[in-house]
Amino acid sequence: MQDLSRRRFMKGAAAATLAAPFISTGARAAAPDKKLGVALCGLGSLSTKQIAPALQKTQHCRLAGIVTGSSEKAEEWRKRYDLPKRSVYSYDTMHRMADNDDIDIVYVVTPNALHLEHTVAAAQAGKHVFCEKPLEISVERCQQMIDACKAAERMLGTAYRCRFEPHHQECIRLAREQELGPVRIIEAGFGIDVGRPDQWRLKHALSGGGALMDVGVYALQATRYLTGEEPVLVTATETKTDAVKFKEVDETISWTAQFPSGANAYCTASFKIGGIKNFRANCERGWFELDPAYYYGGIKGSRSDGKPLSFPEVDMFAAQLDDFARCIKERRPTIVPGEEGLQDVRIMSAIYESARTGRAIRI
Template sequence: MINSLSQSRRRFLTTVGASALTIPTLTDVLGRPLQTEAGQPGRKLGVALVGLGYYSKNLLAPALQQTQHCRLAGIVTGTPAKAEEWKQKYNISQANVYDYKTFDRIIDNKDIDVVYVVLPNNMHREFVVRAAQAGKHVICEKPMAITVADCQAMIDACKKANRQLAIGYRLHYEPFTQEVMRLGQQKVFGPVKFIESSDGFRSGDPNQWRLKKAMAGGGPLMDVGIYAVQGARYVTGEEPISVTAQFSPKTDPQKFKEVEETMFWQFRFPSGAVSNSTTSYASGVERLYASCQDGWFELSPAFGYGPLKGRTSKGPIEKPVVNHQAAHMDGVCKDLIDGKKLPDHITGEEGLRDVRLLQAIYRAAETGRTIDLKA
């Protein structure tokens, strides 16, 4: 798995643009030809956003006004007032507006090709499965789900429905991130020896769903900690072989009664590289740093919505600033239009790998033991 992951990422980084893999004939798990949107040059795929919270309202919807290969075609919300607001703002037809009960009717809507699930983590499985059963390609926000079993069920549903599943790994289409992938995986400064990969912020509303374990699956690790997990993995191009982890004492036990407030973990990789990470809802931290045999490189800020900034032991990293969400959705939809299989490192299989690691980090912190990830 490590070699295939690394090779997939290298192919991705050496291509021009967002598309990465081309194969002659695509089939699903049963060997049937994979349905695509190929043969429709100039067409923009219709995207329906499921859940109209902060991320959809402030980032995805505006980004869809800048995309070349997709457009905002529909919405799914349980709040009628939001539906009216979005219909007027984005000129969305009433026929393309659904609530959570009527969602399955989307199967008959030829104007919608892709469903983007932007809901609390515990709802991802249900709506990815329902979207696939409705014949739509799916993008799902990360973390993919709150259990490994949920992730596998989502993957299986999309394969059974002959649809492709992407996870919201927007940074894989972001130029500064692509550059640190290249620097690390191609050993530009020699082998990577040590990585610091951390992400955290001070949380606000004590009643938000992210602080409810049943909905979020955990605290900051399940929210922004996944960025730190990803950072260590895509810098090395390797899968960690062991993990240790620790919970920090809670400074606000009432607010964080269900989830962790801050935690730390350490990965060890097959090459001998080690990483140290922090995630927190109590303080801000956002850095990806790699010390190598012959130099170093870093991004700071490293995981936010941009602009990201980077430098190396030889000077600054100069890359174009892009809209992360637009680049991500365009990259996914361009591959769908062209009839290509999505790159492995943005698919459900990658999402499952991350969730498996998140769960291992929790086990390490809960037991105080080193968790062997090779088993």
């Protein structure tokens, strides 16, 4: 089973690599020492507090433009980051980026259901796209994003920042090399108090779902990159204690997933129960865990054998952007292509179906 599992993982990894677009030889090549220009599409809290500051730390890219529907934000950001007026766009004028060689990448940070529209606009303007998770709200819309970037011969990446964090990378190594034996049971979850009831995350038309789509995807990703496999069967239940606030989306979802090797995952995502923030991989000869696992900083790890699982803190947003820029420069695929984002949306759709129907869903 381990050999079969390993073959399946390698087959899936090879498929993702082939699916990730390379830059055509006719595309304008970036000089190795040139910082690639990034335009932030959507200037909400994440862009303001995390991504824009991270871009000041990157080695291979820089903030070169913005896209916003707010004239006030446009002027504020233009002055704060000394951006030329020609690099400030509205959502309706993104096509004009085609004439702006200062912008190489568009980082889409808008509500989930707008990712398709803004990715297509950026790709058709000849820009590479890095998109926040979840990639979109359905498998079909994810595929349209992938197709649009391939047609434009541009790269599409999904913003899975934890894949570029040293503690997570070490946990992947521990699992792959079976240092504590094969992974058998994974417990993973992420829960937050989502806050005010009038935000877009609680509107299904914009978010596509609640806790599972927003924070549960971190736990789901962890189960996939720790096992190195894709789940074949999921079961799920939903709990809702505030039917008014969470009328349109899920408040708390728990799910189990079975993997080809026989590993099982037990996961929870919540918009009501804060403090859930970890994963633990239980192996045949011990365990390892991160707690907290998904925060922007302060990641901490431990192992059952007492060996250290500790690394210096990094800015994950800067790390993922630098890696994406290097992929473009070196004309190689990213480890977080659009196909990776699509797969998580496919699995989350199965989890929602199980919660809705009460049945186990085979993937």
